[in-house]
Amino acid sequence: MGSRRKKRRTHIAPSAEAIAAVPKSFVIRAGGSQAHSASLSHLVRDVRRVMEPNTASNIKERKGNKLKDFVHVAGMLGVSHLVMFSTSESNSGAKLGLRMGRMPRGPTMYFNVKEYVLTKDVQGAQMRPKSPGSDFKTSPLVVLNNFNDPAKHVKLMATMFQNMFPPINVQTMKLNDARRIVLFNLDSERGVIEMRHYSIGVKPIGLSKSVKNLVQTNIPDLNKFEDVSDYVLRSAFASESDVEDGPESTVTLAQKYVGRGNNSQAAAQRAVKLVELGPRLQLKLVKITEGLCSGEVLHHSYVQKSAEQIAEQKQKLALKEKEREKRRAEQDANVAKKKGLKEGDTSAAKKRVRIEGDEEEEDDQDDESDGDGDDEAEDEDQEYEFGDEDAEQEDSDGGEGEEEGEEEEEEA
Secondary structure, eight states: OOOOOOOOOOOOOOOHHHHHHSOOEEEEEOOOOSTTHHHHHHHHHHHHHHHTTSBOTTOOOOTTOOHHHHHHHHHHHTOOEEEEEEEEEETTEEEEEEEEEETTTOOEEEEEEEEEEOHHHHHHTSSSOOOOTTGGGSOOEEEEESOOOOOHHHHHHHHHHHHTSOOOOTTTOOGGGOOEEEEEEEETTTTEEEEEEEEEEEEEOSSOHHHHHHHHOSSOOOTTOSSHHHHHSGGGGOOGGGSOOOGGGEEEOSSOOSSTTSSSOSSOEEEEEEEEOOOEEEEEEEEEESSSSOSOEEEESSOOOOHHHHHHHHHHHHHHHHHHHHHHHHHHHHHHHHHHHHHHHHHHHHHHHHHHHHHHHHHHHHHHHHHHHHHHHHHHHHHHHHHHHHHHHHHHHHHHHHHHHHHHHHHO
16 A cells, blocks of 8 residues: 655745736727728737736727726726737828836837737748647746847836836746746847747757657657667768757756656756747837826937927926816815715705604694594584484474373363
């Protein structure tokens, strides 16, 4: 009889503070031109897939929804970032735009989407597309390339891209959680940002393709070989894909990793390969605003303003803010006034109901007293009637006596 298995892997539930610190996002599409309607819907779903598991995968937008609706809901759900696709008409045709903002107060970055490729197109061009499996249960790693420019807008973009995904703690991180990579590459010459999405694959090195197949599969295909030695020793006729991986793609794993052949040794060398999952995006920065889709323009790629124009813009924004606060105060005062009137009406109605109830009680009492008086009067009337009947009987008796007296006199 075997011994009882000891539980060595224990799950520690994250605290509420740790859950609140994880960035969450909304990926939505706004109304506009119908030129990219079908493909834009697929692109939104693909980007949501990239942001999983810390995004609303099944959120549904309506034509009547506005930005403030998502902002109000984001506070209750702990959503920290907004990714919004929109289309607009221009002389050159329909343009696709992308806005990335920090909720609820900004900043917001406006991009033009130069080119995009859907996930299904990326995988359709691959000979052996990879099935993700459980890769989307953990957040991807973020890799930023060529974002070392000291310019202010470049630093803001790098900070935005980093904060959209959970940070990495090297001391507590597990290698099994590193399944995907999101790459942001800045082409400083063209000013274009390229986004790519990859899956991480780890394989054993120092082995021929045949031995790798033996390690990674359960049953090799020996249909074309007379003996298993022919299958193993065919490295002399190896192709370019059978060549041992170079040192630039070789790493030493500190922990065990998922996949066949990676669970036996923790400190063995492995070759890391990336398989693209899609989608692809080419973004061109247009401007950066201080607030969420509003506020002062911090950077503009096409419009350059002087110091006087910037000061004038700040004055206009301050004036608008004062007017907004004034309208908000008026609205609050009107709401409080309506509430006071409503409370006064309800209290007056309650008093009116109370007075009417008292009057009804008095009327009921008066009706009862009147009923008693009427009953007494009816009794007196009945007594009077009985008295009249007695008098009539006496009169009739008297008449009969007189008639008898007259008859007696006549007989005499």
